[in-house]
Amino acid sequence: MPSELQVHGRFVCWVCAAQNKAGVFDRSRGRSVPVRVGDVLLADGFLVRHDHARGKLVRTDVRSGQAVTSDLADFERMLRLARVISAAPTMPGARLPDRPGRDPRCQADSSGQVCNGR
Structure with a gap:
């Protein structure tokens, strides 16, 4: 009995944790x-897995009928970058990400509050 199932289109990812086995069934x-x-x-047609031992995000493509794996990103580096980005609006003078409808001159003021740049 699978301990986890995920479905996306024609692909079904199954995990049997008790047997330490997993696969992707192509319907x-x-x-x-x-x-x-x-x-x-x-x-x-592919999986993204967190390789805890190496601190990497790993992509496994199964569309060909074989598992083809490659590193996608350095997970620890991504976490550090996410922390910097999430802290950016609270740093005085930090520019906020461009979003539709937002004045591109927006930035955080000295109290960490967002001002409209006017």
Whole structure:
């Protein structure tokens, strides 16, 4: 009995934690491709997994019927960048990300409040 199932289009990701096995079943091909067990999210023909041991986000493409894996990003570097970005609006003078309808001159004032740049 699977401990986890994810479905996206023709692909079904299954995990049997008790047996330490996982795979992606391609409903159009009628067969599974074995993949590594871990924290995964299924997309259209590929998985993204957090490799805790190496601190990487790993992409596994299964569209060909075989698991083709490559590093996608350095997870720790992404976390550091996310912390910097989330802190940016509270730093005096920090520019806020451009968004539709936002005055591009917006920035945080000395108290960390957003002012309209006018």
